[in-house]
Amino acid sequence: xxxxxxxxxxxxxxxxxxxxxxxxxxxxxxxxxxxxxxxxxxxxxxxxxxxxxxxxxxxxxxxxxxxxxxxxxxxxxxxxxxxxxxxxxxxxxxxxxxxxxxxxxxxxxxxxxxxxxxxxxxxxxxxx
Amino acid sequence: xxxxxxxxxxxxxxxxxxxxxxxxxxxxxxxxxxxxxxxxxxxxxxxxxxxxxxxxxxxxxxxxxxxxxxxxxxxxxxxxxxxxxxxxxxxxxxxxxxxxxxxxxxxxxxxxxxxxxxxxxxxxxxxxxxxxxxxxxxxxxxxxxxxxxxxxxxxxxxxxxxxxxxxxxxxxxxxxxxxxxxxxxxxxxxxxxxxxxxxxxxxxxxxxxxxxxxxxxxxxxxxxxxxxxxxxxxxxxxxxxxxxxxxxxxxxxxxxxxxxxxxxxxxxxxxxxxxxxxxxxxxxxxxxxxxxxxxxxxxxxxxxxxxxxxxxxxxxxxxxxxxxxxxxxxxxxxxxxxxxxxxxxxxxxxxxxxxxxxxxxxxxxxxxxxxxxxxxxxxxxxxxxxxxxxxxxxxxxxxxxxxxxxxxxxxxxxxxxxxxxxxxxxxxxxxxxxxxxxxxxxxxxxxxxxxxxxxxxxxxxxxxxxxxxxxxxxxxxxxxxxxxxxxxxxxxxxxxxxxxxxxxx
Amino acid sequence: xxxxxxxxxxxxxxxxxxxxxxxxxxxxxxxxxxxxxxxxxxxxxxxxxxxxxxxxxxxxxxxxxxxxxxxxxxxxxxxxxxxxxxxxxxxxxxxxxxxxxxxxxxxxxxxxxxxxxxxxxxxxxxxxxxxxxxxxxxxxxxxxxxxxxxxxxxxxxxxxxxxxxxxxxxxxxxxxxxxxxxxxxxxxxxxxxxxxxxxxxxxxxxxxxxxxxxxxxxxxxxxxxxxxxxxxxxxxxxxxxxxxxxxxxxxxxxxxxxxxxxxxxxxxxxxxxxxxxxxxxxxxxxxxxxxxxxxxxxxxxxxxxxxxxxxxxxxxxxxxxxxxxxxxxxxxxx
Numbered sequence: 005x006x007x008x009x010x011x012x013x014x015x016x017x018x019x020x021x022x023x024x025x026x027x028x029x030x031x032x033x034x035x036x037x038x039x040x041x042x043x044x045x046x047x048x049x050x051x052x053x054x055x056x057x058x059x060x061x062x063x064x065x066x067x068x069x070x071x072x073x074x075x076x077x078x079x080x081x082x083x084x085x086x087x088x089x090x091x092x093x094x095x096x097x098x099x100x101x102x103x104x105x106x107x108x109x110x111x112x113x114x115x116x117x118x119x120x121x122x123x124x125x126x127x128x129x130x131x132x
Numbered sequence: 133x134x135x136x137x138x139x140x141x142x143x144x145x146x147x148x149x150x151x152x153x154x155x156x157x158x159x160x161x162x163x164x165x166x167x168x169x170x171x172x173x174x175x176x177x178x179x180x181x182x183x184x185x186x187x188x189x190x191x192x193x194x195x196x197x198x199x200x201x202x203x204x205x206x207x208x209x210x211x212x213x214x215x216x217x218x219x220x221x222x223x224x225x226x227x228x229x230x231x232x233x234x235x236x237x238x239x240x241x242x243x244x245x246x247x248x249x250x251x252x253x254x255x256x257x258x259x260x261x262x263x264x265x266x267x268x269x270x271x272x273x274x275x276x277x278x279x280x281x282x283x284x285x286x287x288x289x290x291x292x293x294x295x296x297x298x299x300x301x302x303x304x305x306x307x308x309x310x311x312x313x314x315x316x317x318x319x320x321x322x323x324x325x326x327x328x329x330x331x332x333x334x335x336x337x338x339x340x341x342x343x344x345x346x347x348x349x350x351x352x353x354x355x356x357x358x359x360x361x362x363x364x365x366x367x368x369x370x371x372x373x374x375x376x377x378x379x380x381x382x383x384x385x386x387x388x389x390x391x392x393x394x395x396x397x398x399x400x401x402x403x404x405x406x407x408x409x410x411x412x413x414x415x416x417x418x419x420x421x422x423x424x425x426x427x428x429x430x431x432x433x434x435x436x437x438x439x440x441x442x443x444x445x446x447x448x449x450x451x452x453x454x455x456x457x458x459x460x461x462x463x464x465x466x467x468x469x470x471x472x473x474x475x476x477x478x479x480x481x482x483x484x485x486x487x488x489x490x491x492x493x494x495x496x497x498x499x500x501x502x503x504x505x506x507x508x509x510x511x512x513x514x515x516x517x518x519x520x521x522x523x524x525x526x527x528x529x530x531x532x533x534x535x536x537x538x539x540x541x542x543x544x545x546x547x548x549x550x551x552x553x554x555x556x557x558x559x560x561x562x563x564x565x566x567x568x569x570x571x572x573x574x575x576x577x578x579x580x581x582x583x584x585x586x587x588x589x590x591x592x593x594x595x596x597x598x599x600x601x602x603x604x605x606x607x608x609x610x611x612x613x614x615x616x617x618x619x620x621x622x623x624x625x626x627x628x629x630x631x632x633x634x635x636x637x
Numbered sequence: 638x639x640x641x642x643x644x645x646x647x648x649x650x651x652x653x654x655x656x657x658x659x660x661x662x663x664x665x666x667x668x669x670x671x672x673x674x675x676x677x678x679x680x681x682x683x684x685x686x687x688x689x690x691x692x693x694x695x696x697x698x699x700x701x702x703x704x705x706x707x708x709x710x711x712x713x714x715x716x717x718x719x720x721x722x723x724x725x726x727x728x729x730x731x732x733x734x735x736x737x738x739x740x741x742x743x744x745x746x747x748x749x750x751x752x753x754x755x756x757x758x759x760x761x762x763x764x765x766x767x768x769x770x771x772x773x774x775x776x777x778x779x780x781x782x783x784x785x786x787x788x789x790x791x792x793x794x795x796x797x798x799x800x801x802x803x804x805x806x807x808x809x810x811x812x813x814x815x816x817x818x819x820x821x822x823x824x825x826x827x828x829x830x831x832x833x834x835x836x837x838x839x840x841x842x843x844x845x846x847x848x849x850x851x852x853x854x855x856x857x858x859x860x861x862x863x864x865x866x867x868x869x870x871x872x873x874x875x876x877x878x879x880x881x882x883x884x885x886x887x888x889x890x891x892x893x894x895x896x897x898x899x900x901x902x903x904x905x906x907x908x909x910x911x912x913x914x915x916x917x918x919x920x921x922x923x924x925x926x927x928x929x930x931x932x933x934x935x936x937x938x939x940x941x942x943x944x945x946x947x948x949x950x951x952x953x954x955x956x957x958x959x960x961x962x963x964x965x966x967x968x969x970x971x
Contacts, residue, residue, distance in 0.1 A: 021712045028686040063182075063214055065306060066339055092183050116719030117689070168748055180785060184815035185849060244965035247933065247958040267969045317811045318781060513643060520646030527653045535660045542664075550664045554657045 011035040011128050014055035016046035016072070017090065018064050022113075026059065029117040030124065043067025047075055050082055057127050059120070062091040062102070070105045077106040086127040090115065137504040144497040145518060151486055152525040158370035159532045165373040166365065166430050166540055178310040181317055182216055188316065189217035190294045190309060190386065193286030195279050196222055199300045200230040204238040206300050209340030211266055215309045219268045221286045226255075226276030235271050239263040246270075252284040252397035260289070279382075280398035280405040287392055295392065297406075299383040301437060303332055303342055308433040312386050315427035323388040324413060324426045326380035327433030328364040330543075331357050333440065342435050347549045352445065355564045356438045358557045362533040365430060372428035376414065376479035380426065382406035384434040391417075391424075402462075404455015411459050414475045415466045432543065446571045453491070453575025454582070460488050491572035498566065523561045530557035677705040685709045688728055689721045696728060707734050711759040726761035735762045742767055747776035754779055758786025765792045772802050784808045788816025793823035800831055804839035817846050829855035837866040844869060848876025854885065862888040867897040874900070878907025886913055893919060901927065902934035909938035917942055921950055925957045936963035 013035050015026050020041075027037045038053050040046035044066040050058060058076075060069035067075070069089055076082040089107040091098065102110050108130070109123055181187045192210055196203050203222070210220050224232050235241060241261035248257060255277035263269035274285050283297055294316065296309060305311070308327065316322045334348035348354050371377040380387075385406065392398075395416050398405045410426060417424040439445040460483055466476040467484075501518065504510040534557045537543070544550060681702055688696055698706050710729050714722055729735045738760070741753030754771050757764045768790070771783035780802065787795040796817065803813035817824050824846070831843040832855070840861060847858050854877065861873045862885075874892055877885040889911070892904035905923060908916050920942070923935035936959040939947045944967055950956055951964045 019716065022716050024682070024686060025689070025713060025717060028683075029690060032690060065212075065341065068212075092179060114716050114718040114722075117717060117721050119719060180815065181811060184811040185818075186811040186814040188811075242965075242968055244968075245958065245961045246965075247929075247962045249929065262966065262969045264969055318777065318809045320806075320810070517642035517646045521642070521649060524646055524649035524653060528649065528656065531653055531656050531660065535656065535663075538660050538664060547661075547664060547668070551661050554660050558653060558657060 011057065011124075012038065012053070012055045013057045013059060013124060014038045014040060014046065014049050014053065015059045016040035016043065016049075016064060016069070017059075017061040018042060019061070022061070022090075025117050026120060029121050033121060035124070043069065043072045047072050050076060050085065051079070055085070057124050058085055058087045059124065060087060060089055060107075062089055062098075070102065073102075073105045073107055086130060088120075088123060088127060134509050137500065137507075137509040140496075140500060141504060141510060144493060144500070147493050148497070148518075148522045151490070152522070152529070154482065154486065155366070155529050156525075159366050159529060159536075161373050162366045162369035163532075163536055165369050166536060169430055178214070178307050178314070181310050181314065182214055185216065187216050187313065188294055189219075189292040190215065190296050190313065191286070191290035191292045191389070192218055192220045192296045192298055192309075193283055193290070194220065194222045194298050194300060195225055195282035195286070196227065196231050196300050197225040197276070197279070197282070198227045198229045198231060200227070200234050202300060203231050204234050205340055206298075206302075207235070207239065207269065209304055210298065211269070212306065212340065213304060213309050214306050215313075217292075218309065219270065219291060220266075221289055222269070222271045223282040223286045224271065224273045225278070225282040226274060232271070232273055236261070239269055239271075240265045241271055246289065249288050251288050251393040254281050254285040254288065257285060278400055280400040280402075283405075284397040284400070287389060287397055290389055293389055294386055295389050296384065296386045297382060299434075299436070302329075302383040303337055303340060303435040304384065305433055305435075306341065308384060309386075311429050311431045311433055312384065315425075315429060316386065316388075319425065319427075321423050322425045322427045323391045323417070324380050324385065324410060325429060326368070326377075326385040327429040327431055328368075329360065329381050329383050330364075330432050330435050331360055331438045332435035333438050335435065337435075345543050345545060347544065347552055348438075348440075350440055352442070353438045353440055354552070354556050355560050356445075358530055358534065358553065358560045359564075359568075360438075361537050362530055365536050366529070366533050368428050369430050371479065372426065374474055374478070375425070376475045377426045377428050378411055378414070378479060378483060379407045380410050380428075383436055387413075402455060402458045403451050404459055407455055408459040408462065411463050411466075414479075415463055415469075415472065418472050418475055419469065421471065430540075432541070442567075446574075449568055449571040450575035450578060453572040454579045456483070457488055457576060457579040460484055488576070491569040491576060494566070494569045495573050526561040526565060527558050530560050533557070674701060674705065677701045678709065681705045681709060685713065689713060689717070689724055691721075691724065697732065703732075703734075706732070707737070710734065711756050714759040714761050722761045726763070729760045729762060735760065735764070738762070739764060739767055742771055742779075747774075747778060750774060750776065751778040751782040754782035754786055758782075758789040761789065763790070765790055765794050769795060769798050772798050772808070777807075780808050781812050784812050784816045788812075788819035791820050791823070793820060793827070796820060796824040796827040797831075800828065800839060800842060803842050804834075804836055806838075810842075814842070814846055814849075818849060822850065822852055825850055825852045825855060829857050832857035832861050837864075837869050840864065840866070840869045841872045844872035844876045848872070848879040851880065854880055854882050859885055859888060862892065867895075867900050870895065870897075870900050871903040874903040874907045878903075878910035881911060883911055883913070886911060889913075890916060890919075893923065898928045898930050901931035905931060905935040905938040909941035912942065914942050917946055921946075921960070924950075924959045924963070925955075929959075932957060932959040933962070936960045937966075939963065940967050 013030055015023060015037055017023050018041055023039050027039060030037050038049050038055055040049050043064045046060060047067060049055070060072055062069040073087055076085060076087070086108045087106065089102045089110040090113060091102065091110060092113045099110055109127055111120055111123065194206060194210065199206070207220065207222060222235065241263050244260055244262050246260040255275040258273045258275065261271040270289065272285060272289060274282070287295060294313070312325045312327045315325050331348070331353060332342060333353040334346040335342045336344035336346070347357060368377055368379065382405070391413060395412055399408050402408050413426065439448055460480070463480070466472050467480045469476060501510065501515045505512045505515040531554060534553050538550065544553065681698065684694060684696055685706065687694060696706065710725055714725050738753050738756050742750050744750055744753070750771070754768060757768060765787065768783045768787050772780055774780050774783070784799060784802070787799060799813055799817055802808045803810060817828070828843045828847050831839050834840055844858060844861060847855050858873060858876060861869060864870050864873065870892060874889055877889055889904055889907050890913070892900055895901050895904065901923070905920055908920065917939060920935040920939045924932050924939060926932070927935065939950070940963045947960065947964055947967065950960055
């Protein structure tokens with residue numbers, strides 16, 4: 005398991021309040037957080053800043069979370085990066101769609117920052 | 133001669149006072165309604181509608197005629213709309229360019245043998261395609277029949293209980309559909325809704341979204357920004373508040389599909405099909421005694437490119453006026469029919485007096501006042517004062533509309549744009565409005581000439597309620613079409629189920 | 638006569654200029670106020686975040702900072718749940734913010750009451766009673782806002798008033814339904830009891846929502862399959878199909894003979910959802926001969942149950958357009 009202190013997490017959401025909450029929680033536990041406000045920024049940051057875990061909102065401007073995942077999976081450098089999808093949707097079929105696109109985990113909004121933190125840790129631990 | 137000018141002078145003055153009083157009260161009504169809407173946050177944030185599985189699904193209809201340059205981009209923009217369940221129906225109205233080819237390349241379309249309901253009669257469907265990339269996208273290729281006919285074809289294919297007509301060149305807000313559907317979610321009696329259309333000239337547009345809101349650099353579109361604020365923020369808001377909104381913008385408007393089917397769909401025989409449709413909805417719903425509502429959301433939903441040249445603007449205004457005249461003429465009897473209420477007794481007459489005849493009175497007024505003064509029938513001072521008052525009052529209304537925008541949405545982030553906008557609201561009564569009156573007058577003349585006098589206008593008559601002779605058109609990939617009789621009922625279980633659900637709630 | 642006229646007109650022009658200046662001035666004054674508010678938010682925000690994270694710090698503000706605190710609690714409360722949200726609700730209560738908002742429910746302006754009802758849900762206040770009272774408000778926006786906040790409270794006591802308001806059309810169906818789904822499993826027994834209501838509207842709503850709750854088949858749901866009102870039968874068929882229990886198989890298959898076309902359509906869809914392959918020939922006959930709506934639903938159902946059978950049926954030269962349509966659509970909806 006990589007030490008938590010070095011963990012770099014990319015968080016992408018178009019709601020600044022959600023970014024605030026997640027960033028605060030993760031940074032408190034010693035992770036480094038890179039913020040992105042839309043899908044395009046998220047994809048660029050994933051390529052340039054080498055995060056170890058990615059948290060993506062489903063509905064974002066420019067590119068949706070699903071589209072970001074698909075682009076990442078098509079890129080050999082990013083194909084194995086663990087991704088958690090944050091979604092406002094509760095319908096089962098949507099969750100399936102998220103996993104089909106290649107998400108490793110998902111969390112529905114409203115969410116618990118603590119739960120998100122633990123799941124990010126678990127995802128990081130699962131990395132090869 | 134003298135008496136003529138005296139009488140006419142009085143008419144013009146009374147008219148002008150009436151018009152301005154009318155719009156002043158509209159401004160107050162609109163301000164109250166917007167305040168209520170804006171500060172109340174709505175009952176639901178768009179997020180909650182997006183989350184709810186009970187938000188009614190919508191079929192988006194995009195008619196396209198020779199749109200090869202922009203159609204792929206438009207569809208992409210529609211696919212990005214935030215909405216829980218929707219389908220997109222692109223109707224290629226017999227384009228002679230590569231519209232269909234571009235769509236097939238971009239979205240991996242495959243032909244399917246769709247069964248089409250014959251709810252509304254249209255030109256023949258050639259082929260139906262579904263996208264393998266985005267299964268919610270269907271493309272229909274049909275014989276050319278005009279925009280209204282293409283929309284009707286979309287209505288026949290739509291699976292969902294609500295349809296939303298979209299212009300190919302409209303730039304949509306991501307939340308547009310959630311916003312316009314909000315009144316329907318709140319109240320299922322709403323049969324049609326629309327929102328505010330704004331002018332995109334000067335704004336940054338990226339990936340089919342307006343990302344940076346600016347005022348246009350040129351005069352002409354800036355004047356139209358003020359004009360649109362007046363028309364939408366004040367005009368439509370006030371009409372909706374009194375229950376007689378007559379226009380739901382064709383650029384982005386939602387309708388209850390069963391109502392459209394019942395009244396026979398869009399009329400293919402007018403240049404103003406969007407207004408005609410809404411007027412017909414009012415008339416028929418009232419005549420049959422249904423409880424219904426046509427709602428308006430004072431939230432921005434879409435952006436459109438305004439004409440930057442006088443020539444194109446003039447053409448647009450003449451067409452609008454012609455469409456308005458055609459609709460009012462066709463439905464003139466609503467003013468005397470029983471049970472038409474506010475719509476027939478107030479909204480229709482006001483439209484006839486101020487919208488249809490307005491340009492005539494205005495232009496004659498501008499011409500005759502100086503003549504009367506020159507002949508000594510009228511003092512110069514009087515003519516001057518009259519002119520100042522009517523212009524000043526008009527300015528007041530324009531400034532008030534801008535003020536309303538400033539007090540609520542404040543979509544223009546830069547201070548200098550606010551200064552510019554208010555200055556233009558003063559300017560728009562000094563020349564621009566007079567110019568549009570001239571164009572509208574020409575539109576009226578074209579209307580009279582085209583129809584060869586008032587008498588022959590009603591060539592098509594009023595469509596009776598009830599479905600037209602129904603046919604099913606089945607189109608298979610080999611392009612052979614067959615027709616057969618249709619039963620009562622609609623296409624997909626989902627729709628009827630939803631209606632069953634609506635029956636009680 | 639014309640002297641005063643000219644004066645009036647000049648006064649009007651002057652007034653216009655004043656109004657213009659007022660609009661511009663308002664923007665400048667307004668933006669100064671917004672800047673001050675924004676600064677207050679920036680000061681308070683880190684402390685609120687720390688509080689949500691479990692820190693025990695003293696959060697007591699006055700004036701504009703108190704306003705910022707109240708707004709931030711609502712903003713964050715809207716997007717989080719769990720322990721953190723409880724912390725937040727506790728803070729709001731301790732600082733008197735909850736009481737202030739509750740007082741807003743008595744304001745005269747409808748939008749103020751609606752905003753208060755809404756905010757109570759955002760901050761997660763324990764305010765079920767006042768919110769249930771607000772369901773009887775004369776303003777629709779207040780009722781909808783209260784509905785949504787009751788959903789967020791997840792308090793089972795709200796179930797019955799919500800279902801009644803929903804059935805009477807006093808609240809929006811998407812809002813009311815979502816609120817009941819948010820309350821979740823606790824709502825199921827009461828919804829089931831409502832299946833016996835004399836109001837068909839209440840029965841249909843209850844069935845629809847039970848079907849979306851994935852709680853297993855409630856006792857009164859299955860027996861409602863022969864309800865005299867078609868839209869209730871549709872809601873029940875859909876619910877049983879969604880819940881995926883084959884114990885309901887025979888009752889649903891009876892609905893294939895229902896006199897109402899859209900009930901037959903709903904039954905066909907439910908049979909496909911339950912995976913009842915034994916009805917496949919029956920469905921093919923329906924797709925072949927029934928009216929538009931049930932035929933289309935049946936053809937689609939055949940495709941869901943057994944795509945290969947659907948494809949084979951297409952080789953019959955007299956295959957109905959609905960079967961052919963369903964075959965083509967298999968390619969895009971596997």
